[in-house]
Amino acid sequence: MITHEQRAALIKAAIEVRERAYAPYSNYQVGAALLMADGTMVTGVNVENSSYGLTICAERTAVTTAITAGHRKILAVAVATDNAGSPCGACRQVLTEFAGDVPVYLVDKVGNGRDTTLYTLLPDHFGPEHLT
Numbered sequence: 001m002i003t004h005e006q007r008a009a010l011i012k013a014a015i016e017v018r019e020r021a022y023a024p025y026s027n028y029q030v031g032a033a034l035l036m037a038d039g040t041m042v043t044g045v046n047v048e049n050s051s052y053g054l055t056i057c058a059e060r061t062a063v064t065t066a067i068t069a070g071h072r073k074i075l076a077v078a079v080a081t082d083n084a085g086s087p088c089g090a091c092r093q094v095l096t097e098f099a100g101d102v103p104v105y106l107v108d109k110v111g112n113g114r115d116t117t118l119y120t121l122l123p124d125h126f127g128p129e130h131l132t
């Protein structure tokens with residue numbers, strides 16, 4: 001169960017880290033924050049490239065940072081954008097590798113937006129059980 005304090009802290013972290021997004025081509029800055037099983041928060045931003053297809057989304061930056069730091073289990077996700085936009089399909093799939101049907105908080109730069117869950121965003125996702 002995520003507390004109100006944890007939810008607020010996660011959203012604040014996503015909004016704050018969004019300032020560091022590198023998005024000179026789209027000008028669509030994204031900040032993501034993950035709450036990990038031990039209570040740690042891990043953040044990420046989108047990092048674009050002049051070879052546009054090499055861009056990495058904020059959510060996947062956060063996931064790779066979390067795994068690099070030794071975390072494996074995501075308890076909640078916050079994503080901050082200009083307009084509380086929804087995560088792309090690739091990021092939804094990558095998040096499911098390390099999260100169950102966790103809360104996902106989608107917010108704009110002042111924290112307005114909506115709460116959803118990962119399985120609402122990506123029902124019937126591909127998982128390791130399909131590889132047997």
Ligand code: THU
Binds near residue numbers: 029047086091
């Ligand atoms: N972007 C993200 O960082 N996360 C998403 O889930 C959707 C899109 C980024 C990629 C690109 O830098 C910019 O937003 C516009 O697509």
